[in-house]
Amino acid sequence: MKKVLLLALFIAPLMAFSQGFQVNLEGQKQIGMGHTGVGTLQDGASVFFNPGAVAMLPENYLQGGISPLFFKSDFNPAGTSVQNRTANKVATPFEFYGVWGPKSSFWKFGLGVYTPFGGLTDWGNTWQGKYVLESLNLKAIYFQPTLSIKLASFLSIGGGFVYNHGSVDLTRAIPVANSAGDPGQAELKGSGKGYGWNAGIYIKTESGVTIGITHRSKVNTTIAGGNAIFSVPASLQSSFPQPNTFTSTIPLPATNSIGFGFYPSSKWILALDANLVNWDVYKTLSFDYKTNTAALQDTHSARNYQQAVSIRGGAQYKATSTLALRFGGGYASTAVADGYVTPEAPDANRVYGTLGLGYTLAKHLDIDVSFEYEHLMQRTQTNIESQLSGTFKTNVYIPGVSLAYHW
Amino acid sequence: MKTFKQHIYIIAGLLLLVACKTEIHTPKPVAGSADFSRYISVGNSLTAGYADGGLYLAGQQVSYPSIIGKQMQAVGGGTFTQPLFSTSQANGSGYLSLTGFNADGTPITTPVTTNLAIRGQLTVPGFGNVILYTKYAGDINNYGVPGIKLMHITYAPYGNLNSYFERLLPGNSPTNSTTYLDFVTAKPFTFFSNWLGNNDALSYAVSGGAGDVLTDKNTFAYLYNVLINTLTAKGQKGVVATIPDVTSLPYFNTVTVSAILAGVQKVNPAAKALYINALVSGSTYAPRAATTSDLIILTFPTSKIGQTVTTPYGPLPYGLTPYTPIDNQYVLDEKETALTEDYVTSYNTIIKNVAAAKGLAVYDAYAFLLNIKQNGMVVDGVSINSNYISGGLFSLDGIHLTPRGYAIVANEFIKAINNKYNSTIPQVNISDYNGVKFP
Incomplete structure (x- = not known):
């Protein structure tokens, strides 16, 4: 008749998208120029950057690229000299675009497949925050059919429908030890979908400056019936019923952008973009388990994200008729307020620089390579929910390559 | 061949990215104004690493002094040696193990009785039976003796009556006459921790106020002064801890x-x-x-x-x-509880006053455990509270701590030391330490 044992365990998966999960790698030419492209027109990647500009493309495009991403986070727990580092794993954001329209027509149709959100972090199962997160593999693949129409020689508009296929695979330790002293394991694994849209307007001014304005809508992505796998000591298995599933909805935020292109000479393009990302839609993260027990309750974790801005700039210099050199950089503010930083994507204000090179391989074939280095400012935080306390610092290295066939 | 060379550059470049390491600069830990070259720990069962109703090797290995001693090595601390049970007698005194749950959710505990370190038993006239454990003869930094009260530290025959103290002494019961205080101070040391005094109140409380008595407050004050004066006789620095409120223990709050x-x-x-x-x-x-107050x-x-x-x-x-x-x-009962609390409060006032007079660091375990009882706490994503078994802090005996609990306490000691002596002994990763083990 001892008090009935209630295992009020702390099972609140902390999954979060953030600036850290916004993957700004949607076109190699654009990456080379600091990931600008709202107010300039380069190739089929305008399907993503500004669907309004697509109709202005002089040619049809078929192109694809990949940007292997090396995400290197380091965590120094408060009051220690310990460095917990993420494992070497390479995420593979990619982009594919097709743009077609009759020659010299007023319209063009486009299709984009790209990865605007994602994350791959593996902290391992021995680090200080293992009960918060061990590893996370998160992917969002957007499919975007697009129609763009030229209204006048100086003005075009366009819009697309977005279907998102999202997937998540999250692991963390559960603080219940077995007879060997090893902790339990939780894995949440599933995929889901969401819908949204993308629209833009593109203007060539009389002064020669080009201007683009776009809106990419919020995409509420719901993972329904994902697998909730719990491995715990046998005596506690009934508290973590198997099989079990979870449902969770995550709002991928809307992005508002304005961009400008300047053309000081026939060899130079200068670009400037500004983005406002409505991360403030992300208030709470809830996980709804199909089968609940006293130890396994649905969770509702406050996120309270804030709006984030980024400023990007870049340039292209056409060195020869077949070789283009590019460089750029930018600054992005964090969406995550103090007290809400989590190890999934230890977000902070960030700066980045890019280099790029474009080469005409053959008459209709371009190869573009880029390299981006991102530095997330060192950030010392105590998470309100997990009380994980320490300093995060992250560097990201992203080489990239693409081929574009145009005719 | 040309393309092969280009590939080499690409592969070399990618390997370079793999090798890149992000580094957070951390200042080198310093000892501040303290000297940690020989740290000794003075105390009772909590100091010895007692858990699950017994003293055994796995518990000793996660005692809070052993954790502190290891962390001190970053700031000039020496080897920290404990009177460990041998691996062949790893279960020491024996202990409780969780072996399952009844249908109503209540736990089933089973005593572990193999591989014990018992060498015999002796009947001491006028006292009773004393279990004799296998002697430990090596160097000692952790002087934690389960069961000891502050009242016992100058009592010469104590080494014949307490099995765990007898185990550390060279002589056999009943021939011992070394006091605990003389024993711990026999070899020079530079830093100490002291967490004595719990049993002066706890022994009364765990026996329901029937099997023991509370140590007189004046006696406590006198002996605490003697203890600290002796420990600081050569200018040694140290840290002392207050005595937890007995009502913050699951031993008194689980069966209601x-x-x-x-x-x-x-x-x-x-x-x-x-x-x-x-x-x-x-x-x-x-x-x-x-x-409900009983x-x-x-x-x-x-x-x-x-x-x-x-x-x-x-x-x-x-x-x-x-x-x-x-x-x-x-x-x-309610009045016994009030009486115990009154004594604990007085003892703690004495501890804090003596520590203040000597400029010692204080870990206020009373306030810390009371706060956990009232509010719980979260450490690195793990929710901790004072509940029996599920709380993660207290071991199966409801009084002593789990490895996780001892690691938390070690960090609190470290914080108190760092605070007082401007040292930066690194804290330990609590996630490395488990709570109660489940079958």
Whole structure:
């Protein structure tokens, strides 16, 4: 008749998208120029950057690229000299675009497949925050059919429908030890979908400056019936019923952008973009388990994200008729307020620089390579929910390559 | 060949990215104004690493002094040696192991009785039986002796009566005459931790106020001064800890009056109250109905409730009438609790005053554990509270800590030391330490 044992365990998966999960790698030419492209027109990647500009493309495009991403986070727990580092794993954001329209027509149709959100972090199962997160593999693949129409020689508009296929695979330790002293394991694994849209307007001014304005809508992505796998000591298995599933909805935020292109000479393009990302839609993260027990309750974790801005700039210099050199950089503010930083994507204000090179391989074939280095400012935080306390610092290295066939 | 060379550059470039490491600059840990070259720990069972109702190797290896000692090595600390049980006798005194749950969710614990370190038993006239453990003869930094009270530190025959102290002494019981205080100070040291005094109140409380007495406050003050004066005689620095409130222990909060009564009423709805033999004043006890302010100890065999007891008034159910109250040894009643709390408060005032006078660091374990009892805490994503088993802090005996609990306490000691001496002893990763082990 001892008090009935209630295992009020702390099972609140902390999954979060953030600036850290916004993957700004949607076109190699654009990456080379600091990931600008709202107010300039380069190739089929305008399907993503500004669907309004697509109709202005002089040619049809078929192109694809990949940007292997090396995400290197380091965590120094408060009051220690310990460095917990993420494992070497390479995420593979990619982009594919097709743009077609009759020659010299007023319209063009486009299709984009790209990865605007994602994350791959593996902290391992021995680090200080293992009960918060061990590893996370998160992917969002957007499919975007697009129609763009030229209204006048100086003005075009366009819009697309977005279907998102999202997937998540999250692991963390559960603080219940077995007879060997090893902790339990939780894995949440599933995929889901969401819908949204993308629209833009593109203007060539009389002064020669080009201007683009776009809106990419919020995409509420719901993972329904994902697998909730719990491995715990046998005596506690009934508290973590198997099989079990979870449902969770995550709002991928809307992005508002304005961009400008300047053309000081026939060899130079200068670009400037500004983005406002409505991360403030992300208030709470809830996980709804199909089968609940006293130890396994649905969770509702406050996120309270804030709006984030980024400023990007870049340039292209056409060195020869077949070789283009590019460089750029930018600054992005964090969406995550103090007290809400989590190890999934230890977000902070960030700066980045890019280099790029474009080469005409053959008459209709371009190869573009880029390299981006991102530095997330060192950030010392105590998470309100997990009380994980320490300093995060992250560097990201992203080489990239693409081929574009145009005719 | 040309393309091969290009590939080499690409592969080399990618490998370079793999090799890149992000680095956070951290200042080198410093000792501040303290000297940690030989740290000793003075204390009782909590200091020894006692857990799950016994002292055994795995518990010793996660004792808070051993954690502190290891962390001190980053700031000039020397080797920290503990009087460990051998691996062949790893289960030491024996301990409780969680082996399952009953259908109602209550835990089943089973004593571990293999690979013990028992070498014999001795009957000491006028005292009783003393279990004799396998002697430990090596170097010692951790002087934690389970069961010891502050009251015992200058008592010469104590080495014959306490099995765990006898184990550390060269002589056999009953020939020992070295006091604990002389024993711990025999070899020079530069830094100490002291967490003595718990048993001066706890031994009374765990016996339901029936099997032991509270140490007199003046005696406590006198001995605490003697202890600290001796430990600081050569200018040594150190840290002391206060005594936790006994009511913050699951030993007193798991089996409750209302839970027992609810169980009784399921079978017998007419039952209105449990009866206990409660303190009136001085040493006068009288039966009365139990309230939620009366604390039942964890080891109370609840099956006794309702069993027929022969009384002058005929056969009556145990615990359910004023003529058949629950035995005093199972209950720390309201007045006994208040008395214990009064003594603990006084002891802690003495500890803090002496520490302040000597400029020592203080870890206020009383405030820390009371706060956990009232509010719980979250450490690196793990929720911790004072509940039995599920709280993660207290081991199966409901009094001593789990490895996680000892690691948390070690960090609190480290914080107190760093605070006082401007040192930066690194804290330990609590996630490396488990709570209660489940089958």
